[in-house]
Amino acid sequence: MFTGIIEEKGEVVAVEPAGDSARLSVRGPVVTSDARHGDSIAVNGVCLTVVDVAGDVFTADVMKETLDRSSLGALAEGSAVNLERAVRADQRLGGHIVQGHVDGTAVLRSREPGERWDNLRFSLPEPLSRYVAEKGSIAIDGISLTVTTVDDDGFGVSLIPTTLKLTTMGERRVGDVVNIEVDVIAKYVERLVVRP
Incomplete structure (x- = not known):
């Protein structure tokens, strides 16, 4: 984990x-x-x-x-x-539970620089859209991020200066393909609710 x-x-x-x-x-x-x-x-x-x-x-x-x-x-x-x-059992869980089991890929659709942060918008494959919620967690290229917006075309995140500097997200350009892992808890909830 x-x-x-x-x-x-x-x-x-x-x-x-x-x-x-x-x-x-x-x-x-x-x-x-x-x-x-x-x-x-x-x-x-x-x-x-x-x-x-x-x-x-x-x-x-x-x-x-x-x-x-x-x-x-x-x-x-x-x-x-x-x-x-991988996290050790005695460490703080600083982001969210990330399994490293990528659910699919998304494409960076837009990037709007802010004064100290950037707002990024990504496509979202339709089968994964039901697992993404505003203010929920998502992992993009392994980075734990908070979803800022969700609509039929995709989702958005905002990146703070630390994320821009210390990860590959600072270098990502429109059109780049990224790995997406949705929140595993959402998948388990769906399985429990839908299962007969």
């Missing part, structure tokens, strides 16, 4: 295609400081299992399901990524 509080921006140092999967190597001094084989690290919100650590670089295998449902397949050497280690 993760919290959506990004620990650092990392850099992809290698992407090795392997048929319908890929091996991804990422530089991240903070997240590799105590990483071991088998640990979980979220890369742009996708929970990956560490298979190797060499210095400040970790390697993970990315399967077809993950490549199909997320934006990880578009990563290349030099790509910046958001990184977060």
